[in-house]
Amino acid sequence: MFKAWEIFLYPNPALNFFTTVSRTCLVVLYLGFQTVDGSAGLAPPQQVRLDADKETQTLSVTWEDGHASTFDVEILRTELMEMVLNETVGVTEDQSTGKHQWNWTSPVPLECTSLSVKVRSRDGQDVSEWSSQQILPGLDLPDNTDSQMYPEGKTVPVGSNMTFCCIVEEGQQFGSLWYKDTLVKENMLSRRTYATTMTNQGPSNPSGTNVVCSNEKKMIIAGAVVFVGYPPLPSDLVCETHDLTSVDCQWSKGRDTYLFGMTRQTYYTLNGRNCPKARNSNMRCGLEQWDGNWTLVARNLLGEFRLTDAAELGHRVRPVAPVNLTTPEVYSWNASVGWLWKDKGFERLSLICQVCLSGHQTYTGYGLNTVVLKDLQPDEKYSVKVRCGSQKNFWKWGEWSLPLSFQTKMDRSVAPDIWLWMDSDNLGRVLWKPLTKSESHGQISGYEVILWSPEENSQQTLTLPQSVYSLPINVTDLGSKVTVTVTARNPAGVSLPANVVIPRYLPDAEDTAISKVAFNGSGFPLSWVAHANASCGYVVDWYNTSCTQDCNVEWTRVAADNTNTMVQSGNFFAGVRYTFSLYACSSESTVLLERWHGYMQELVPSRTVLRLSPNQEGADVQLTWDQIPLEHQRGFILGYTVYLTNASHLTLLANITDPQLTNHTVRNLVLGSYKFTVKAYTAAGEDGGATVSISLEPYTYWLIMEILVALGTMTCLLIVITIAFTGFSFSIFTILWKTMPGTGLICVCFQGTLDVKPSPHSMVHIVEDSVWDSSKEALVTVPEEDEEGTGDEAADTDEPASLRYYNQVVEEGSSSQRRPHASDSSASSTGSMDSGHTDVTYTGIQTSACYRPQMQSASCPEEPQTGPEEHLQPPVGSFGGYQPQCSWKQDSPEADGDGLDQTCLGSPTSVTSSQFLLPYDTSEEGKEHPSSASTWFHNLLTGKP
């Protein structure tokens, strides 16, 4: 343009002035244009050329004639004219070629679509015109009809971002893009090209990550595979020698590269030599000669990593395994083992070797190739193997040799451990423990048992097979001091003898005190005072205490200088009592020193006390029982608990802490039925309890005594009355002693001091004869079922239909009235016979003036109880007050309206009741009196003091 202008300005040089003015104007005009379009002075780049490296997605732009160092570059997608890049870059001219070159890495594969590139020069704000547009053709041009996807088969590091593009086949429609199995969003780059960008890609599987393009019919039309992984990162390179010549290097593979196959896997070189065997987890590589310095290079498509190691040969000796192990000499208790080296160099090296036998034993020596193994066991199979290392600058143990097996020779066994168990003075068993493998020193062929008595100078010898470990003995004819000797025989000979002097038979409870010993979790700790005559130590034996025949006896030996031991056994069981006996052992005697009883674990008794029985003693009940058999005790019986049982409720009456005491008396019981439960208890608790029932009956002896006292009092009273009223009161006597016609009854009724009048109801019936005239109202034994108010008596219907005496208690109210009337009422009795005889029937001895329980209520309201300690009440169906009459209802006309003040009412029950109704004082005195009196009377009858 500038040149065009010059050609245009020089056609007519003669026109100087006009020309000068014109030129000046044009220059100004030109400068003005230059300012406006910026192109003045800067030439646009020429010969712009594009070169693409599609593998690296790099576009190289070169141009000439720029004459600037700054250029504007503009890149567009040709088809859609979308701006890809518009950037000002600094590019210097290559002096040798005179060209400018600028490289650009495209985020999108260069195959995806065509790119248009143009460049212009820039100098500050001045820019040249754009260069001609250059086009890098994509593979989406119409003449390239196939479907394609890019980039294909690339290997990239984990975390990379990548853009994939799909060029749809001409004539087909794009469907979708998938990365692995994920549908991804696409971006249209051209008519046929669609792209997607994946960021922060994760590691691929061995076959790579697929990116798939499908058409609208979901058919796969193109795809690409990307391999995402890591460069190698090995570690821990260590080189050593096994033969004192070559080198063997090993290393750790390190992080997984996730790259597989011949193309992408990691290759290793050691000091420049390939390591073809370094595969998978076997990361090792060898060289023929010891170099001293090693460099390992690990390489894959994503990079390489170097490791180095350096060492002197003598510091890295790890010998190969010794070979040809032999046992030149084998004895009972030792043997020698030898071996060879494949590499002669080890024969001249100070070695340290380990021999694996039972545990590791270490030997050292120059060129070591044989060792002696000590402390072996006779007749024992051994397997031995050897490994060695360099004694000087020890590096690592070498490989173990192949194992060598050998067997030591046999030897005589040790003396058996024997003991004696005496069942009686003369009978017993010799016991010995089976010899273990380490004790027998060869197969035991049998035992020999010798009984000999120095006193009698006699000897018995018995030979027994190897499977017998006990022998019954009878020392009746062998005197008081018998020694037993046992020897064991094996192919190597007879063992040393084991001797024991038969101890004296001492069952429990004889001579020796028995202590208790507690199990401490691991055993029974026993300790004792040293005994002078224990030259060959002590023996502790133990057995199940309740065992009586062929008991399993175990024992342990304790050295003479020891006075304690812990008895341990796998045969201890919970709930079993064991007897431990300590013997002092000497060549002269075996003496029992001490005994213990112990439980590994105490349990509650497995059964209840035996033969629990109640025995009524007046208002008391004595319970007696037998002890629980030993095998059922399962613990030390600490005592017994006595309960009153009411339904499921147990009320503790007594805790007997003396386990030898097997009876208990429950005192002050009122009439009724009781259940008592007795439980034995150990440290583990109580047993289930034995229960016994008893129904308390009136104590006849007390009643008889009261009747006698009443009769005596009455007699005295009559005498006084007779004396006092002789002369003027004869008529009164007549009334008083009037026999009631037709009844055979006498009624004595006091009202006030002298105002005594007969009562038609309060009476004592005396059956004069069991075959009395039936026309009269004779009193006979009345079964209780026939009585009135049978509701509460129903529980007693199983008792014999004989006379019953209810020793009832009036709980409250009339204590002041009772005692005097106790004698008053009985004054009406005219006879007393054996209470158990039906010929005489007391039918209602009433304290008629004072007792009014029948008047209180027809429904027997419950009275407050004073508690079991004071007066134990029958738990179920108990009677309150005068129980038999309690349901009686007052129907006597005399009673109506008079209420309780009627002091001389005859009780209607007096006619039909066969019961004595006696007072009972609730005061302290009153409580004690009948009890003590009845006890006294009972004792009198039974002859007890």
Place this chain on the structure above:
Amino acid sequence: MADQEHIEIDTLLDMPAPGRSRTGRAAALARLLHQDCTYLLELYRERESLLSDHTPAGDRIVSLSLSSPDLSSDEQVQLLHSALRKCLGLLECLILREEEEMGELEGEYETVRKGVRDRLGHLLHSTKVLLETEEDVTPDHQCNEEVDGVVGTFGAKMWTYRVLLELIHWANSASQTLHVLHSEREGREEI
């Protein structure tokens, strides 16, 4: 399970049997092969995260027609034998390429793949016996990328996909053809 079946088939093949039973055994073998091939494709799709409704484009690799009405059963078996030889060649080529690409792996896919190869070889022996001729039982395929049209890693995968589909197709064809042959021969024996 595949190993157990393999042993059973081997036992079956070793047993002397009349002609009627040979066709039955061959048909059973083809049926098992078809099951194995189907399972192999399932494992392949799983490994490659290819959805089952995404199918590769392209024509059949082994193009032989058994459906012509003019072909006798024996001729069909002859064609089948040829097709199976090509399938075996394709499978061995497939194995070779995969091992180059990924190394020697020991997953379930590789185990089933080996089982298919062995069973396909057994089937070829069976059909050869049925034809009572000296048919070749060696693989009939030159493992050549240019011939196979394999371009790039993804192209190789699509080729593998197509080969697996081909195996299913021909195993199924073998199963049906041999079943028909078995029925025919059985009918003749009864007459």
